[in-house]
Amino acid sequence: MSKNARHRLAAPTVAMLPRIADSLSFLYLDIVRVYQDDTGICAQVETEERGKELVYLPTAALSCVLLGPGTSITARALTAFARHGTTVLISGSGGVRTYSAMVPSSLSTxxxxxxxxxxxxxxxxxxxxxxxxxxxxxxxxxxxxxxxxxxxxxxxxxxxxxxxxxxxxxxxxxxxxxxxxxxxxxxxxxxxxxxxxxxxxxxxxxxxxxxxxxxxxxxxxxxxxxxxxxxxxxxxxxxxxxxxxxxxxxxxxxxxxxxxxxxxxxxxxxxxxxxxxxxxxxxxRPQADVTTPDLEEQVVDLWDPISGSVPGAINHSSDQW
CATH class of the missing domain: 1.20.120.920 (CRISPR-associated endonuclease Cas1, C-terminal domain)
Structure with a gap:
């Protein structure tokens, strides 16, 4: 498989973007180096006993990654997290502090x-x-x-x-x-x-x-x-x-x-x-069903004062005006 083909397969689609209500997936990392290679995002762990080890992260399935003390991350890895809709938080040890956050533009409002x-x-x-x-x-x-x-x-x-x-x-x-x-x-x-x-x-x-x-x-x-x-x-x-x-x-x-x-x-x-x-x-939303995914959900909707919202990414030139 070519390098370009692997990149196309790794690129997320609307259906692949994880929703917080579906996966509720959080990953905490510390004392690792996080970077992007040709295969995906990986965490590099180095110990005296076992040397350098790589753990590849299931990026498309993660809603939120918490980076604890001793963690470094490359700009390319951050870009990949943003592309997959993953929120990245800089946290204290064990995730018990939150110092800053990178919220992806694809995160639903x-x-x-x-x-x-x-x-x-x-x-x-x-x-x-x-x-x-x-x-x-x-x-x-x-x-x-x-x-x-x-x-x-x-x-x-x-x-x-x-x-x-x-x-x-x-x-x-x-x-x-x-x-x-x-x-x-x-x-x-x-x-x-x-x-x-x-x-x-x-x-x-x-x-x-x-x-x-x-x-x-x-x-x-x-x-x-x-x-x-x-x-x-x-x-x-x-x-x-x-x-x-x-x-x-x-x-x-x-x-x-x-x-x-x-x-x-x-x-x-x-x-x-x-x-x-x-x-x-x-x-x-006490009456909302937050566990069933909405397969018709659009990434971006348009606000309407009467109907509440209308689908985005389509041409509305036939609307009355």
Missing amino acids: TWLEHQVRAWADDTERLAVAKRMYERRFGPGVVAGDKNVAQLRGMEGQRVRALYRLFAQQYKLARFKRSYDPEDWDEQDPVNRALSSANTCLYGIVHAAVVALGCSPALGFIHSGNQQAFIYDVADLYKAELTIPLAFSLHASSNPEQRARVQFREELRLFALLPRIVADIQLLL
């Missing part, structure tokens, strides 16, 4: 549009916020007549009850949540571990939000910050993930480091990322 429409409409924004609170409280707890102020009060009571429960479990005299960067070293181990673990969680949520194509800045409960939506989503998991971890480190001499290490070791990152994506989809 479907979920960004759902987010913006719901965010811009006060009624829809309240509905999404209530769904977020209901995920924390459990089904049926958030009645239709409760306003946002009441829901905030319920959330405050829930979190205080969790703190009290874990303080009793670990035989702590008392616990009060405190986050003061100016007085960081004087805070107790639980507060320091909780802040560190929450930062790790924010990084993973950020990766999922970017991979889905949503805006991290358009929050439904939080607002006024470039990570408002990340804080919204991360709050769904703190009671399950970061709060228990922080209290378990109440006697640690280095709670921040232990929180980061245990979060990476115990989190099962690749089970959480698809879960976050699915939760965001259900929050924004």
